[in-house]
Amino acid sequence: MNWLLANFPQTWELTTAHLYLSLVPTVIGVVLALGLGLIFGNRPRSRAVITSIASAVFTIPSLALFVVIPSLIGTQILDPLNVLIALSLYSSSLLVRTVFDALDAVAPEVLSAAEALGYSPARRRVFVDLPLALGPLAAGTRVAAVTNVSLVSVGAVIGVGGLGQLFVSGYQRNYPDQILAGIIMILILALILDRLIAVGARLATPWLHQGATAKSSTNNAPRNPSISTGANTEGVSS
Amino acid sequence: MITFESVSKSYPGGTRAVDELNLEIATGSFTVLVGPSGCGKTTSMRMINRMVTPSSGRVLIDGQDVSGIRAVTLRLGIGYVLQNAGLFPHRTVLDNVGTVQRLLGLNKAQARAKAYEALERVGLDASLALRYPAQLSGGQQQRVGVARALAADPPILLMDEPFSAVDPIVRLELQQEVQRLQAEIKKTIVMVTHDIDEALTLGDKIAVLAPGGVLQQYADPLSILTRPATNFVSSLVSKDRGFRALSFESLTGLSTTELPAPDTAGRIHLPTLGNGFSAEINHDAATVCWSDGVTVRSAPQPIIRPGDSLRTGLDAVLASPSSAALLADHDGNIGSYFTLADLQPLLSKATRVSS
Ligand SMILES: Nc1ncnc2c1ncn2[C@@H]1O[C@H](COP(=O)(O)OP(=O)(O)OP(=O)(O)O)[C@@H](O)[C@H]1O
Ligand SMILES: [Mg+2]
Numbered sequence: 001m002n003w004l005l006a007n008f009p010q011t012w013e014l015t016t017a018h019l020y021l022s023l024v025p026t027v028i029g030v031v032l033a034l035g036l037g038l039i040f041g042n043r044p045r046s047r048a049v050i051t052s053i054a055s056a057v058f059t060i061p062s063l064a065l066f067v068v069i070p071s072l073i074g075t076q077i078l079d080p081l082n083v084l085i086a087l088s089l090y091s092s093s094l095l096v097r098t099v100f101d102a103l104d105a106v107a108p109e110v111l112s113a114a115e116a117l118g119y120s121p122a123r124r125r126v127f128v129d130l131p132l133a134l135g136p137l138a139a140g141t142r143v144a145a146v147t148n149v150s151l152v153s154v155g156a157v158i159g160v161g162g163l164g165q166l167f168v169s170g171y172q173r174n175y176p177d178q179i180l181a182g183i184i185m186i187l188i189l190a191l192i193l194d195r196l197i198a199v200g201a202r203l204a205t206p207w208l209h210q211g212a213t214a215k216s217s218t219n220n221a222p223r224n225p226s227i228s229t230g231a232n233t234e235g236v237s238s
Numbered sequence: 239m240i241t242f243e244s245v246s247k248s249y250p251g252g253t254r255a256v257d258e259l260n261l262e263i264a265t266g267s268f269t270v271l272v273g274p275s276g277c278g279k280t281t282s283m284r285m286i287n288r289m290v291t292p293s294s295g296r297v298l299i300d301g302q303d304v305s306g307i308r309a310v311t312l313r314l315g316i317g318y319v320l321q322n323a324g325l326f327p328h329r330t331v332l333d334n335v336g337t338v339q340r341l342l343g344l345n346k347a348q349a350r351a352k353a354y355e356a357l358e359r360v361g362l363d364a365s366l367a368l369r370y371p372a373q374l375s376g377g378q379q380q381r382v383g384v385a386r387a388l389a390a391d392p393p394i395l396l397m398d399e400p401f402s403a404v405d406p407i408v409r410l411e412l413q414q415e416v417q418r419l420q421a422e423i424k425k426t427i428v429m430v431t432h433d434i435d436e437a438l439t440l441g442d443k444i445a446v447l448a449p450g451g452v453l454q455q456y457a458d459p460l461s462i463l464t465r466p467a468t469n470f471v472s473s474l475v476s477k478d479r480g481f482r483a484l485s486f487e488s489l490t491g492l493s494t495t496e497l498p499a500p501d502t503a504g505r506i507h508l509p510t511l512g513n514g515f516s517a518e519i520n521h522d523a524a525t526v527c528w529s530d531g532v533t534v535r536s537a538p539q540p541i542i543r544p545g546d547s548l549r550t551g552l553d554a555v556l557a558s559p560s561s562a563a564l565l566a567d568h569d570g571n572i573g574s575y576f577t578l579a580d581l582q583p584l585l586s587k588a589t590r591v592s593s
Contacts (some may be wrong), residue, residue: 113324117287117386118313118341131328207328207370
């Protein structure tokens with residue numbers, strides 16, 4: 001703790017770098033996954049190919065990917081771009097399947113309705129399928145973001161790792177306080193990011209959160225005695 | 239006018255869904271496609287708005303082959319109601335109803351203004367406008383579905399089993415609502431159902447389809463009931479046939495008893511009934527509540543109008559706790575009542591005619 005307080009400016013710098021390295025791939029992952037999902041969601045052949053590639057990418061260890069990417073695209077080994085690309089690949093691989101599943105979960109009646117009312121296929125994708133996929137996509141994005149926060153630290157081994165560098169130097173200098181500081185900051189970062197995405201998703205999908213409030217506050221309250229009983233016992237015990 | 243010209247549809251795998259269908263659906267008529275599950279009702283109807291393409295034959299709207307009209311353009315001019323409403327879960331009631339206007343290029347405010355009108359037309363309270371579909375009952379969702387189909391005022395309305403997923407009471411309410419709407423707006427309505435009763439109640443014309451998509455009979459309800467063209471049709475209508483036939487008999491010649499004046503509390507006492515019941519006419523002037531001073535007030539019962547059928551009159555008497563039903567005259571004045579005994583002569587006459 002002392003170390004963290006004494007070296008706060010340095011830690012803060014590493015934290016912002018860490019945030020950048022984990023957030024950018026998350027955003028790229030979401031965009032790529034949505035694009036691929038919406039374009040190929042109802043083309044079984046392309047979809048199967050994409051899913052296989054996504055699974056394959058996921059089995060590659062992150063460190064291996066960090067090291068291999070420079071030789072593939074000619075970047076410097078210390079270029080942060082390597083980490084950004086690797087994590088974007090992971091994120092989109094994780095999320096593209098979420099998007100496929102979310103699109104499958106849209107009720108066929110809703111799709112028929114869209115078709116019957118006069119949506120063109122492209123318009124339907126954007127104005128019906130896309131918003132309906134947002135709920136599950138948000139859940140996946142939270143996982144992807146937190147995963148990225150933890151994977152970025154692996155990058156420290158190749159010299160680009162945000163807070164992960166505290167682990168490397170703490171280990172080399174046999175200085176547990178520094179390692180602890182890294183862990184604390186990474187945890188805080190992951191928690192904050194997770195909450196932010198959760199709140200953002202809530203705002204973007206109001207229809208998924210209205211039901212509960214409307215029902216408990218008005219007509220359905222008497223029909224659902226278990227809820228009020230639960231609240232009461234909770235009140236007594238606390 | 240919607241015309242099916244020897245239309246057939248086979249699905250890959252060899253299923254014959256529709257077989258050589260010829261049908262002329264008049265503009266402004268209410269046509270019902272009826273038949274058992276899998277007989278090609280939905281397939282036939284979806285060929286009108288090009289959601290299904292015929293394997294052979296043509297579908298024409300006012301003489302124009304629909305295959306020559308851009309699918310999206312065609313559909314924007316044809317309302318569509320689905321079995322489970324198929325509302326967009328992510329849009330409020332208002333925005334669901336305004337969907338077609340938005341697709342037609344109106345801005346959000348204009349679409350919403352139209353949507354409010356449509357909600358009113360189908361009898362939905364404006365207070366529901368900002369709810370999401372998940373916050374509505376099944377019956378309300380179905381009404382929203384109807385409002386959405388009607389909002390852009392399309393000349394043609396297609397409905398695929400619009401009332402089959404709601405309970406019988408709500409179904410009856412919705413059926414009456416649609417009948418009322420049709421009397422008001424005179425669309426060309428094509429409805430699919432597997433409920434022959436619903437078909438007979440709502441349709442001006444009924445097309446009976448048998449498995450394999452073969453048209454059995456295309457006629458008005460009374461002909462379907464009294465002159466079934468094939469064994470398939472007669473087996474379909476044989477159950478409750480006598481009772482159904484009463485739907486086509488009028489109340490002309492019904493003898494009634496004059497209602498006495500109400501007391502100061504607005505109750506009409508009917509000592510002649512001999513069961514102590516008194517009637518209280520509700521503010522809507524369309525229903526009446528009965529009480530015998532002992533048990534609680536009954537649920538509202540319909541007041542019969544001169545144009546109602548013998549079946550409606552019989553239903554009302556049988557459902558009334560007092561065994562009597564009130565009758566309004568042509569001007570809407572509620573001046574008389576009748577009982578089962580009064581219906582008896584009409585019933586005897588009707589059964590003599592139809593058997
Ligand atoms: N997309 C499809 N692919 C293959 N077969 C189909 C398809 N759609 C319908 N069918 C078949 O065509 C026949 C007619 O189907 P359709 O949906 O028109 O029946 P329906 O009369 O509407 O039945 P229901 O009352 O059950 O809705 C059925 O045998 C059905 O299995
Ligand atoms: Mg069907």
